[in-house]
Amino acid sequence: MTDVRIKRVYDEPAHTDGFRVLVDRLWPRGVRKEDLPCDVWCKVLAPSADLRRWFGHKADRWNEFRDAYQHELHASDQQAAIKNLGTQAGEAGYRRITLLYAARDPELNHAVILANVLRQVLIN
Template sequence: MTKYKIERIYESTASDDSYRVLVDRLWPRGISKERAALDEWNKEIAPTDELRKWFNHDPEKFPEFSRRYMKELDNNPAAAEAKSNWNEQSAVTLLYGAKDTEYNQAIVLKKWLED
């Protein structure tokens, strides 16, 4: 079973051997491709622009955001394909750019992947 973890892309690059995936729709400011050290950038599984803008990282909206994003993931063929591909990895690090470490899409995606 694949082990999933979450990390801010602005934190130092982990020295573990996990498969590193950026799960944001937009490239994070100030991060070079070299510094990101990604194995994959999967923007197709990020929340839609409409949902992302509605949420606007408002903690009070997080429960509803989580519900809506899970529904998007359930109906997104790219998410199912990513999950299938990542199951071949022993560990996957989901990278995100948001400042908020408690209320972001990577948390929801990790829960969806583990369910």
């Protein structure tokens, strides 16, 4: 079983993070690529550009955003990307995946949703 956690890209990396995966579609503002320790940038698992723009991190849109993003993640190509992520982490010798995101809100962001989907898919 793989442990999945989330963390802001602006937080200090820790040796306990395991396999670090940036899951934003856009590179985080103010962060140079060489300064962000991450094993892979998996922008394919981020919400679609249209969905991301529509949500705009507005709390009153959270439930609808969550449902729409989960629907996107259940597409067959997304399921393959999720399983591939688990495989990559395992091949690198990690049992923990830390999803990195740039959003300010630690509870209302796509990484929370993606982490839950990853847990469900990687357990089976």
